[in-house]
Amino acid sequence: MTFSVAATATAATAAAMATIVPPPAPTATRTHESRAAEPVTGRCAGCSARSKGLCGALTTGDLPDLSAASRPLDLLSATPVVMEGEEATAVFTVMSGMLKLYKTLPDGRQQITGFATAGDVIGLAVGTGYAYTAETVTASTVCRMSRTALHRLMERHPAVQGRLLAMTSVELSAAQDQILLLGCKTAMERVSSFLLALSRRSRPLADGTPSVFLPMPKVDIGAYLGLRPETLSRVLRKLEEAGAITRLSNDRIRIENPAALEATA
Amino acid sequence: MTFSVAATATAATAAAMATIVPPPAPTATRTHESRAAEPVTGRCAGCSARSKGLCGALTTGDLPDLSAASRPLDLLSATPVVMEGEEATAVFTVMSGMLKLYKTLPDGRQQITGFATAGDVIGLAVGTGYAYTAETVTASTVCRMSRTALHRLMERHPAVQGRLLAMTSVELSAAQDQILLLGCKTAMERVSSFLLALSRRSRPLADGTPSVFLPMPKVDIGAYLGLRPETLSRVLRKLEEAGAITRLSNDRIRIENPAALEATA
């Protein structure tokens, strides 16, 4: 899923399946496993996002279907992947890197609705056009699957549709949390919520202190939180003065006092 | 779906199905139709929301399943239906009336994430607890279905899961539009967007002029748009002075100049 400041990350997709998705029907075992040596099978089998996103809904025996339907792409940073309003012909699974998803107003104002990382699926569309623009913020690898291939995959493997429902539900919940953040919270509360959410989904430093990695420019964080970069900068300074965080570098922050952040969030 | 200022309403669910949902598998025709005279069948058959929400995914022959699984409830206004955080044991389809869905911060601030009207399904949960509180704003009728019954229904009728995915996708898109509204737009733009969205989904007056019905108090509209009721009142006055709208009564507004609203939204 694309992350939100309040999403509880890792186990969320599984949890969603447990609650609104029917128990997975026993997937018919196919005979493709004997062809496991095929390069096309091997590609998905060795994929780092294998267990995530849509692909996690499939068993090893289904990998040939998956490999045949999808194609990996390596992208530099600042590369658009889908454009808001364009005809939605494919979906993309993020294998590595980070993308930003945003909507644009006619006068150019932009609102980032989420950031996508490994395992997230982007480009699912309601209607014919993409609902948002997706663009890499770091060099990334994504896996392209045409819309028709996705439909065929869902027909052959009902679990894929269930997974898609689970993922969409998690996204919806995250979007509602973001609505709460944007509608109610102060700048300080927004930044604290954001840092806490990131720290939950990222690994602590060697010494065990929680930390967050912010590969995107500050202006993008601002566009996500509904704040100007100047405001973001001022709030981060206040948090640092209060001893809640330390700026290790421009793109890494150490959380010194999670409780203090929790209190202001 | 619960509505958002930018959702294109009526045909949206069907459109979503066309794009991310596989073509409906030919539903096995059952023999229950011969028992159509049963009272339990008749209840759903005569339901005004019959063709909407989850129920629209089922054919007439499946109505006994539906009737057996669900139970209608008449509710007064200001009645809570589901509470944020409580264990999610059931879902509810709105048959008539209007509900507000909101999230609450520890200090009491509330953000309304949407209003639900006939056909909308509320209470779909990610995890074990409801993600929001739902409360009637007018006297309403809702139809209760336990979560286990919903799971059984999805197992027996795959089209129900497809419909659920389509509805969730439409909700997600609406939520992202609301994020754009709350993150970027001015008070004037928010109110204009809101009125336009409502006018698209409501019937014009007898003389053909578009109008909107606002059964909820102004404070709720404000909580939805991220504004105080005072600000809302001032913006409405400005729109009226500009000749874009006319206040017919406290809960009804006539849109005099949709183009003017479009321009400010």
Added chain:
DNA sequence: CGGACGATTGACCTGGTTCAAAAGCGGTGG
């Protein structure tokens, strides 16, 4: 070393909030 771009800081401004009061507007009961 120089130039470009992102991040930061300061000073000022403003849209929207807050606080307070008045005005509508149903309902209720005499």
Added chain:
DNA sequence: CCACCGCTTTTGAACCAGGTCAATCGTCCG
């Protein structure tokens, strides 16, 4: 039928959180 009461809506005036504008500072790269 009207007087009263409680609540929502509206209006006014002062305030402030965050935005805007402009200058400075890093830092990364060629």
